[in-house]
Amino acid sequence: MTAKVSESGQGARASSPAIVSLNQISKTFSNGTIALREMSLDIRQGEFITLLGPSGCGKSTVLRILTSLTSPTTGRVEWPMEQSGQDEHEMSFVFQEPTLMPWATVFGNVWLPLRLKGISKKLAHDRVMEALEMVGLAGFSESYPRELSGGMKMRVSIARALVTKPKVLLMDEPFAALDEITRFKLNNDILHLWETFGWTVVFVTHSVFESVYLSNRIVVMAARPGRVVNDMTLDAPYPRGDEFRTSAEYGDYCRTVSDALHAAMDANDHL
Numbered sequence: 001m002t003a004k005v006s007e008s009g010q011g012a013r014a015s016s017p018a019i020v021s022l023n024q025i026s027k028t029f030s031n032g033t034i035a036l037r038e039m040s041l042d043i044r045q046g047e048f049i050t051l052l053g054p055s056g057c058g059k060s061t062v063l064r065i066l067t068s069l070t071s072p073t074t075g076r077v078e079w080p081m082e083q084s085g086q087d088e089h090e091m092s093f094v095f096q097e098p099t100l101m102p103w104a105t106v107f108g109n110v111w112l113p114l115r116l117k118g119i120s121k122k123l124a125h126d127r128v129m130e131a132l133e134m135v136g137l138a139g140f141s142e143s144y145p146r147e148l149s150g151g152m153k154m155r156v157s158i159a160r161a162l163v164t165k166p167k168v169l170l171m172d173e174p175f176a177a178l179d180e181i182t183r184f185k186l187n188n189d190i191l192h193l194w195e196t197f198g199w200t201v202v203f204v205t206h207s208v209f210e211s212v213y214l215s216n217r218i219v220v221m222a223a224r225p226g227r228v229v230n231d232m233t234l235d236a237p238y239p240r241g242d243e244f245r246t247s248a249e250y251g252d253y254c255r256t257v258s259d260a261l262h263a264a265m266d267a268n269d270h271l
């Protein structure tokens with residue numbers, strides 16, 4: 001079977017409505033760095049979209065703009081499926097570092113986003129336990145972060161992101177610091193959850209292999225200034241598992257995406 005990559009995001013999900021759109025976004029920091037220049041991107045409902053690109057091409061800046069942690073210098077972010085004026089979007093962010101509170105239990109850490117909304121421990125109980133169940137940590141609710149492995153800490157961080165039942169999950173290199181076996185396991189778990197719950201996932205990674213394994217769309221970015229240089233849809237079916245990871249089709253996809261990444265890096269060199 002030959003791997004099928006379609007350009008410009010034309011694929012099975014191209015007909016889904018955009019859940020969030022970046023329109024001509026530019027971001028210039030106060031020191032003059034142009035992190036993004038006129039970037040437009042429609043993120044469609046239900047996509048597992050990965051932003052892939054060399055260091056400094058603005059991947060994290062895109063996520064920060066989506067969460068309003070940073071505002072664009074020019075351009076607009078639109079949420080076409082939400083009511084106008086709604087300023088809190090149903091999304092969660094998972095960072096590379098699990099950033100857990102060391103003094104709080106696993107339960108306390110996952111409860112945090114609900115607590116910040118004023119939801120008591122008693123009222124939050126079932127939702128926290130459900131989120132812990134989703135990441136396979138229901139038996140560790142009373143443990144402290146220091147008692148957990150790196151992979152388990154990341155699972156707690158994912159549960160904390162899921163407890164608010166987001167529609168969009170933003171993940172900034174969440175598995176980069178983990179060993180390969182743990183990373184593969186978490187890749188499988190996040191794919192399983194995505195297939196079950198139908199979220200939209202925006203994922204950032206440096207890894208071609210991880211991007212191909214997970215995504216149905218890969219947006220390749222170049223740096224200086226940060227911009228989109230390739231937008232590919234991967235038609236490999238889900239569920240994906242070890243069979244896919246060791247298939248010729250997977251190898252073909254990795255080669256195609258790797259070529260696109262190298263072209264993006266060359267694009268920097270010529271500036």
Ligand SMILES: Nc1ncnc2c1ncn2[C@@H]1O[C@H](COP(=O)(O)OP(=O)(O)OP(=O)(O)O)[C@@H](O)[C@H]1O
Pocket residue numbers: 029030031033034035053054055056057058059060061062226
């Ligand atoms: N607060 C800031 N002030 C000045 N420059 C910044 C700031 N944040 C990011 N930058 C610069 O903006 C550019 C894009 O940064 P960003 O972190 O979005 O890239 P990235 O693709 O996520 O990089 P990496 O893969 O290394 O995490 C880089 O040149 C970075 O140095």
